Amino acid sequence: MSTTQEHPVSPHKQGQANLQLENPPVVETSVGFHFAKLEGWHLLRQGLLWGKFRPEYPELEILPMIVQAATPQTFQFDMNSPVMRTGFTDKSRTQLVQIQDGLLLHNWRKTNESPQYKRYDAIRSRLRSDWATFRAYLHEESLKDPVVLRCEMSYFNHLVRNEDWKDFADLSDTFTVWKGLPESSSYGTAQVAAFNVMHQLDSGTVNVIAQPGIRPSDGKEVIQFSLTSSVKPKSSDDEELFRCLDECHENARRAFFDFTTDKARNRWREIR
Amino acid sequence: MSATILVNPSTIDQARWSQLVPFSPVDSASWVPSLLWRLRSLEASGRNIPGVGDLTIATATADRVRRLLTIIPPHLVPEPTLAPFSGGGIALILNIGDRELTLTAYPDHNDFVFMTTNENDEVVDEGILAADQTERLSDVITALLTPQAR
Numbered sequence: 001m002s003t004t005q006e007h008p009v010s011p012h013k014q015g016q017a018n019l020q021l022e023n024p025p026v027v028e029t030s031v032g033f034h035f036a037k038l039e040g041w042h043l044l045r046q047g048l049l050w051g052k053f054r055p056e057y058p059e060l061e062i063l064p065m066i067v068q069a070a071t072p073q074t075f076q077f078d079m080n081s082p083v084m085r086t087g088f089t090d091k092s093r094t095q096l097v098q099i100q101d102g103l104l105l106h107n108w109r110k111t112n113e114s115p116q117y118k119r120y121d122a123i124r125s126r127l128r129s130d131w132a133t134f135r136a137y138l139h140e141e142s143l144k145d146p147v148v149l150r151c152e153m154s155y156f157n158h159l160v161r162n163e164d165w166k167d168f169a170d171l172s173d174t175f176t177v178w179k180g181l182p183e184s185s186s187y188g189t190a191q192v193a194a195f196n197v198m199h200q201l202d203s204g205t206v207n208v209i210a211q212p213g214i215r216p217s218d219g220k221e222v223i224q225f226s227l228t229s230s231v232k233p234k235s236s237d238d239e240e241l242f243r244c245l246d247e248c249h250e251n252a253r254r255a256f257f258d259f260t261t262d263k264a265r266n267r268w269r270e271i272r
Numbered sequence: 273m274s275a276t277i278l279v280n281p282s283t284i285d286q287a288r289w290s291q292l293v294p295f296s297p298v299d300s301a302s303w304v305p306s307l308l309w310r311l312r313s314l315e316a317s318g319r320n321i322p323g324v325g326d327l328t329i330a331t332a333t334a335d336r337v338r339r340l341l342t343i344i345p346p347h348l349v350p351e352p353t354l355a356p357f358s359g360g361g362i363a364l365i366l367n368i369g370d371r372e373l374t375l376t377a378y379p380d381h382n383d384f385v386f387m388t389t390n391e392n393d394e395v396v397d398e399g400i401l402a403a404d405q406t407e408r409l410s411d412v413i414t415a416l417l418t419p420q421a422r
Contacts, residue, residue: 027293028291028293066289066290096292105290109292109293110293152290154291156291156293156295167312189309191305191306191308192305192309211299213295213296213297214296214308214341215295216294218339219337219338220335221312221338224295224297226291228290
């Protein structure tokens with residue numbers, strides 16, 4: 001059993017209601033910072049950095065490179081200085097630090113062996129430690145402090161067919177923004193349905209996506225409901241970065257509340 | 273040396289950049305949603321076809337077929353055929369030209385049977401694979417996609 005208990009930090013249009021979910025649908029969370037490319041960074045330094053993380057994260061995963069190319073639609077790939085994304089993972093393989101020139105993220109992911117959800121406070125604390133390790137290493141190597149461009153938090157939720165929904169006509173039971181068409185309409189039954197909403201806030205963005213797919217681990221049909229919130233910090237001081245991260249968390253938490261129905265949240269409150 | 277790479281914005285899924293938990297979206301090929309819909313129909317009401325038998329498949333059997341779909345490169349193969357048979361089993365049939373790969377899932381079995389035939393309907397590969405033998409299955413699919421030397 002896992003519990004999510006999160007309190008809003010500011011008044012919300014639906015009141016001061018708490019999110020207390022005994023069975024949250026979350027399967028992964030990611031928090032961290034995107035920063036400007038570091039002068040003097042290269043793969044060998046990234047490899048040596050693992051030595052600093054290794055006592056806590058002894059396993060290594062090589063991950064596909066993240067391409068920051070939304071705007072503009074091209075990016076430069078320097079073949080003399082290849083970029084690699086690495087994941088330093090703890091023994092349980094649930095906690096992981098993702099590092100690439102330009103980003104540091106901490107992920108928690110659910111596994112069969114370790115299914116208990118880790119709350120934001122716990123993941124934030126891990127990120128603070130990871131970030132301190134990273135910055136200490138930069139100082140040791142006489143490299144400049146990173147200039148953080150945005151703070152980011154993502155939740156990835158899996159809504160499983162036959163548990164959370166039966167067919168796409170049921171989505172209005174889960175999502176406040178989904179109405180669909182009555183089955184009696186000339187369109188018949190929906191084969192598939194998805195939505196992707198980006199909100200521009202005063203300080204950043206929230207991207208909410210419902211995307212149907214298959215979970216390779218068990219072949220279950222799921223709707224992946226992801227919420228990504230990013231905020232641009234005013235400086236790269238730790239205090240400002242973690243304040244912005246808290247804002248990302250609050251924005252994502254609100255979006256979860258606003259995009260899901262009472263009925264769905266009541267279902268996730270039940271002890272299974 | 274550097275290269276400028278053009279990125280098609282429609283292929284960018286920014287929200288999933290940081291994701292590590294595997295997920296296979298249904299929009300990977302146009303035929304995937306309709307195939308999944310047919311699987312759901314067979315789970316829900318595949319029964320009682322006169323003269324044929326009960327063609328309902330159990331959810332666990334359908335799950336095994338869906339796992340297969342996450343291994344098959346959907347953009348490289350045409351829409352497979354679903355062939356349920358009496359007793360709760362189902363075959364997924366892929367055709368590339370005159371070559372054919374049949375993957376059969378049986379109820380209450382965690383593995384599946386595969387058979388590849390060539391242009392002359394000769395069996396070129398067959399066997400039983402566990403659901404987690406993804407590398408071996410990938411090899412079987414790659415062999416199907418690779419034209420044979422004459």
